[in-house]
Amino acid sequence: MIDTNAENGAETSATEAAPGEAAERDAFAVIEALNAENSELKDRVLRTLAEMENLRRRTEREVADAKTYGVTSFARDMLSVVDNLARALEHLPEEARKNADPHLQSMIEGVELTARDLEAVLGRHGVRKLDPKGQRFDPNFHQAIFEAPDETVPAGTVSQVVQSGWTIGDRVLRPAMVGVSKGGPKAAPKGEPPAASGK
Template sequence: MSNNNQNSSENPEQEMENTAQTEQENLEGVMQEDIDNGAMDALSDAEAAATPEEELSLEEQQAAEIAELKDKLLRTLADMENLRRRAEKDKEDAHNFAVSKFARDMLGVSDNLRRALDAVPEEARTDETVNNILTGVEMTDSEILKTFAKHKIEKIESVGKKFDPNFHQAMFEIENPDVETGTVLQEVQSGYVIAGRLLRPSLVGVSKGGQDKPAGVDQTA
């Protein structure tokens, strides 16, 4: 009798444990199902987010990168072209001005030949021997001038020109009211340029005392 009562009192507890376990398993199954469904929904949302707008944005980004690379390439090419031109200019300058010191020394030789020719009186040329010597000196002077021209060494035309401190060096002033002040009237020593750059200034005499020509006024009338 007592055994039956004990069994009857234990069975309800067992049944409650079984019921609780069953409910736990059912709840876990439901939660797992919810998690799986949530993952599927998240995956679907990610796929839906890959819209044509983002694909277009990627294309625009690539186009921008291409444009940037093209700009860098053009700048590099421009820099290389400038470098090439600068190297050519430096090479040309080195070629033109490498002989400057030698040319400046040779100007003295040309000056002496010219002075020798100018010092001979005209009547002395009647002597055949003297005339032959002078002819040889003139040919030598002419050959020097041709060599100068070959190396872009040119004489500065000064007389009658406006005094230019970039090419002229004033040695004295000459009173002359008939010409504009600052006009070169006399050249003591010829000046030269090499490839447009001053090699030696002209030593000149400059006028003073003349009336300055008013700007915009024609005085020839």
């Protein structure tokens, strides 16, 4: 005779073990899902923080650029005033300056003072005058309008400034209009002394 109680006990323990294993598998699946969700959320947070840092840096850079270059249009317009004051003073003969009556002398000094003050005000806002005479021609800062033979300086040297150039911050506001020498000795590479003329 077969012991049915033993068979029933084996079946019961098998059925009891199966639900426990299933519950354990379910728990592991839930833990895996939570870990995956945690990783995804962590990745999102890190990406968001990186984007916020990039936005902060970009905003700081834009604010700095706006502060430095915000007056560009106004400064460019003011350059014509600076040029006109300089032309007025240049066209006044030296003899006329010396022999001018006190009223005219006072007016000349007033124009000179105004020109200096205007350049100083522009300088306080980051606008600087370029004085390239004697420097090597640089197309980033100079605009060549003619070439002139001059064997006393290396070829490619700014020999004459027709109109002053200006920068704002590290940008060119207006390139200097210059005459460039040609026919002289070749310019030495940077860091070397210029070649001596054979004459």
